[in-house]
Amino acid sequence: MITFAFYLFAVLITGLFLVTVMSKNVLYAMTSLAAGMVLISGLFFILGADFLGVVQLIVYVGAVMAVYAFAMMFFDLSRDVEERHDKPWLIFLLGGGIALTLVVMFAAPIMGEAVHALYPPVAGATNPQAVGLVLFTKYLLPFEVASVMLLVAMIAGIILAGKKMEISLSAMDEDILPDTKENA
Amino acid sequence: MMEVTYLGVIIKAILILAIISAIAGFGTYIERKVLAFMQRRLGPMNVGPYGLLQIAADGIKLFTKEDFIPQNANKLIFMVAPIITAATAFIALSAVPVFPDFTIFGIFVPSIAADVNIGILFVLGMMAAGLYGPLLAGMSQANKWGLIGAARTAAQFISYEVVTGLSLLAPIMMVGSLSLIDFNHYNETHPWMVFMQPLAFVLFLIAGFAETNRTPFDLLENEAEIIAGYATEYSGMRWGMFFIGEYANMITVAVLASIIFLGGYTDLWFIPGWLAIILKIAFMFFLMLWVRASWPHVRPDQFMWLAWKVLMPLAVINVVITGIVIMV
Amino acid sequence: MSLEQFKNRNVGTQNYRMLDLDPTPVTGWDKFKQVVRRSLSLELLVGLKVTLREMIKALFFGKMHTTKYPFEKLPIGPRYRAIHEMKRLLESGHYRCIGCGLCEKICPADAIRMDTHYGENQRKEVSEYTINFGRCIFCGYCAEVCPELAIVHGGRYETASEQRASFSLFEDMLTPIDQLKNQKEFPGYGSVSVQADKNIKKTPLAY
Numbered sequence: 001m002i003t004f005a006f007y008l009f010a011v012l013i014t015g016l017f018l019v020t021v022m023s024k025n026v027l028y029a030m031t032s033l034a035a036g037m038v039l040i041s042g043l044f045f046i047l048g049a050d051f052l053g054v055v056q057l058i059v060y061v062g063a064v065m066a067v068y069a070f071a072m073m074f075f076d077l078s079r080d081v082e083e084r085h086d087k088p089w090l091i092f093l094l095g096g097g098i099a100l101t102l103v104v105m106f107a108a109p110i111m112g113e114a115v116h117a118l119y120p121p122v123a124g125a126t127n128p129q130a131v132g133l134v135l136f137t138k139y140l141l142p143f144e145v146a147s148v149m150l151l152v153a154m155i156a157g158i159i160l161a162g163k164k165m166e167i168s169l170s171a172m173d174e175d176i177l178p179d180t181k182e183n184a
Numbered sequence: 185m186m187e188v189t190y191l192g193v194i195i196k197a198i199l200i201l202a203i204i205s206a207i208a209g210f211g212t213y214i215e216r217k218v219l220a221f222m223q224r225r226l227g228p229m230n231v232g233p234y235g236l237l238q239i240a241a242d243g244i245k246l247f248t249k250e251d252f253i254p255q256n257a258n259k260l261i262f263m264v265a266p267i268i269t270a271a272t273a274f275i276a277l278s279a280v281p282v283f284p285d286f287t288i289f290g291i292f293v294p295s296i297a298a299d300v301n302i303g304i305l306f307v308l309g310m311m312a313a314g315l316y317g318p319l320l321a322g323m324s325q326a327n328k329w330g331l332i333g334a335a336r337t338a339a340q341f342i343s344y345e346v347v348t349g350l351s352l353l354a355p356i357m358m359v360g361s362l363s364l365i366d367f368n369h370y371n372e373t374h375p376w377m378v379f380m381q382p383l384a385f386v387l388f389l390i391a392g393f394a395e396t397n398r399t400p401f402d403l404l405e406n407e408a409e410i411i412a413g414y415a416t417e418y419s420g421m422r423w424g425m426f427f428i429g430e431y432a433n434m435i436t437v438a439v440l441a442s443i444i445f446l447g448g449y450t451d452l453w454f455i456p457g458w459l460a461i462i463l464k465i466a467f468m469f470f471l472m473l474w475v476r477a478s479w480p481h482v483r484p485d486q487f488m489w490l491a492w493k494v495l496m497p498l499a500v501i502n503v504v505i506t507g508i509v510i511m512v
Numbered sequence: 513m514s515l516e517q518f519k520n521r522n523v524g525t526q527n528y529r530m531l532d533l534d535p536t537p538v539t540g541w542d543k544f545k546q547v548v549r550r551s552l553s554l555e556l557l558v559g560l561k562v563t564l565r566e567m568i569k570a571l572f573f574g575k576m577h578t579t580k581y582p583f584e585k586l587p588i589g590p591r592y593r594a595i596h597e598m599k600r601l602l603e604s605g606h607y608r609c610i611g612c613g614l615c616e617k618i619c620p621a622d623a624i625r626m627d628t629h630y631g632e633n634q635r636k637e638v639s640e641y642t643i644n645f646g647r648c649i650f651c652g653y654c655a656e657v658c659p660e661l662a663i664v665h666g667g668r669y670e671t672a673s674e675q676r677a678s679f680s681l682f683e684d685m686l687t688p689i690d691q692l693k694n695q696k697e698f699p700g701y702g703s704v705s706v707q708a709d710k711n712i713k714k715t716p717l718a719y
Contacts, residue, residue, distance in 0.1 A: 027258050027323060034316060041309075051362075054305040058349075062312025063342055069319055070338045073331060126301055128362055222563040224570040224577040478559040494547065 005046055013039045024080040026072055034065045051127040200277055208431035209239045215473050222477035249420035256326035257417065265324060266422040269317025269429035276310035277432060279303045280439050281364055282465075284449045284457045303364035304352060307440060308345070311395055315341035317429060318397075318404050322414035333413025336403045336484060343491040344394035344401075350499035351387035354506040355444055364440075368448035378445040383502045385445045387495055392437040394491075397430060399476035403484055438468035591698060593652055593665035596643060598686040605692055608662035611636040615654035615663055623647040624654060641682035645671060661703060 016036035020029045037060040044053030085091065118138075135143055213228070213236065220227030228235030253259055280303065315337055322334025355377050356362060359370045371377065378385045394401040405413035412418075415426055442448060442464035449457035482490065537543045550556075569575040579586055599608050611628035623644040631637035655664045663685075687695050697703065705711070 025258070027261055027320070031261055031264075031316075031320060038313060050302045051305070054302055054309045057309035058305070058312050058345070062309065062315065062345055066315060066319065066338045066342050069323065070335065073323065073335050073338075126361075128302060218567075221567045221570050224566055224575060226576060226578040226580070229580070474560060474563060478563040479556065493544075 002046055006043070009039050009042050009046070012036075013043075024083075026075050026081060030065070030069055030072055033068075034061055037061045037065060049127065051131050197278065201274060204274065204277060204432050204435060205428060207435060208428045209243065211431045211434070211469065212242065212427070213239050214469070215476075218470065218473040219477050222474070243424075246421050246424040251420040251422060252417065254326055254417050258324040258326075261320050261324035262417075263422070265317050265319075265321035266418065266425035266429070268320065269314060270425040270432070272310050272314035272317065273429040273432035273436065276307045276314070276436050277439075279306040279310075279364070280436060281368065281443065282439060282449070282461065302362040304356065304362050304367075304440075304444075307364075307436060308348060308352075311433065311436070312341065312345050314429070314433065317426065318414040321418065321426070325414075325417040327416050329411045329416045330414050332410045333404050333416070336410075337414060339484075339488065340394055340397075340401065340403060343488060344391045347387055347391040347491060347495045347499055348395060350496065350503060351384045351391060352444065353499075353503050354381050354384045357503070357506055357510060364443055367444050368450065371447045372450045376445065376447045381445070381502070381506070383498065385441070387499050387502070388441065388445070390490075390495060392441065393472070393475070394487075396433040396437050396472075398434065398472050400479045400482055401487060402481065403487060406481055408481070434469065434472055435465070438465045438472070441468050588667055588669065590667075590696070592667040592669065593650065593655075595645070595666055595668040595671060596654070596685050597664050597666035597668075598641075598682060599662055599664060599695060600687050600689070600692055602692065602695065602697075605689055607638070607686055608660045609638050609641070610660055610662070611638050612659065614657045614659065618653045618657045620651060620653065621647045621649045623649075638682060642680050643685070645680055661697075 013036050016032040016039065019032040020036065023029045023032070038057065041053040041056040041061070044050070044056055216238075217227040217235075228238040231237040231241050253262055318337040319334050322330040322332075322337060355367070358377070358380065359367055361367070367377075374380070393399075397404050403409075403413075405415055410416075415423055418426065439461075442461055446464045446468075447460070449461040451457050452460040455463070534546070537546050570577070600606065601608055611626065613626060613628070616624045616626050623646075625640075625642050625644070626638060627640040628636050629639045650665070652665060658664075699706070
């Protein structure tokens, strides 16, 4: 049953992400990417990592993809995207290289014999507890650094977006407007 | 305890689907009646006794109405979007316990369809995924009102998921579990969570109204501003699916609030647990209609202001204070 | 609802009250203070209280506002000006119309059509009289111009019908002969004066 579910999810995820890459329509690409993210959380559920699955759902599907969608509203969605390729061989080389590296990286633990879990699951701990134990012992420093980075990014975003928020251009007289005509 | 069989799960899933769909239909009737009474009107009266068959009439109308797809719309996405809304609403309900465990025909029936031990997060995640319904609907229909509705969907859902999560964090810290069943057991030995976390309750209610797209915050389809928002081009059963999804989400939020904050399905004085939770859910549902009858909409800028400058700081302060109290 | 209450639409004599609103806050801090004040003073709950009060009033104290229209009807004014009525002479019961054709001429919508002929006793009689209610704009000119008070507006306001002919014939608008006693007369411009009977004199036949 689990094997069947895994292969089903794997095929579906691969297919959906292929649509993301191949499709010329922005809306199809976004939708299939989101659907793929949902199915990845399904993989987590199969592995028994309920917590990670739900986090995948909330963070990637609920937040990250929604922000993508927000940006996508500036496009004309009914028109196909025309891609420009100056050097197709370079793209092929780089993309293929990265793909190969990734496959080698993730295939290595399957082949290798010496790989074993540094932090075996604590007996009796539920899913979120196990994640919390690892997160607040071994990985406390990276965790904190990541959160500080997020804070920095947030403050930077607020400053960038809110620089001239107090001035309303539409409420100003046309004469006082800071030379928009010259720039145009 | 008997083992959970696949057959049992399937039967339960079908039951939940059927019952919640029926309740969602009945909810429209209740909503129209309650809103009418609060304006001293009668509401639907002519179809059947007290207008009860109005639901059937509306259902027949929805099913037989022309299913209209605009010419420039992205047809596939346009057709899929309402299904996403309805599906996520029902999937979220699968992890919510509604009744105490009971035994019927000698078969033990647990109160929950899918007993994931992170129930709250699952429900929140599913409701977060539910944002794709309105979002894709608005973006695919080649209509400017729809697009504005979709933009508001993204803004509203992302902002208020933060508030929902943070407001629930304090109760989660007190219970020390993410399972909704543990929340219910916690209420058996302690006073109701609403008395210990009143601020979290208020925040959760506000965010719940926003996530279910109910009136003070129904900016996605605010007919005074953007016609019907994301649902502008929808008709017939596709629109009906948005409707059912919205009502199912309302029920989910009502159940969540009842279980987390209002004592769940524990026995209350002489009232048995199953009746108590039905009363609580009914009250929460009534509260949503009551609020719709009483309060005006907010403006979108006020809405975001409320989320990020008022509710989120309050939720964070609440979490910090709860943490300090637990530590000391 | 009594008629006087229904007709009182004078804004200002009713119980309107102006809200005493605070000045709109400008700075962020003022806005914040306003939100805190409004949230903590539980103004929102007042709104909830109002709707609940209305609901209880409606359900338990019989203050429901709805009129179930086809079954119940609101009172209309006695001089309501809807579908026309043709009046009869009170004494003889003969219809008042003398076939002068003024209403047909004055009708701005060209809705009235009439034919007359000489009757048995050398009087002009109406042979055909129709009002096309698909065109009638209810301006009231026909009633105003009528020298005999024969055509007036009546209180029949439900103008839906399967066929136009079903309410546009002379006979349908004419007061039924057995209802003659209930035929209403109103004083005012164009009506028979109060002392009309006294003013009647014998026709001088001296010449």
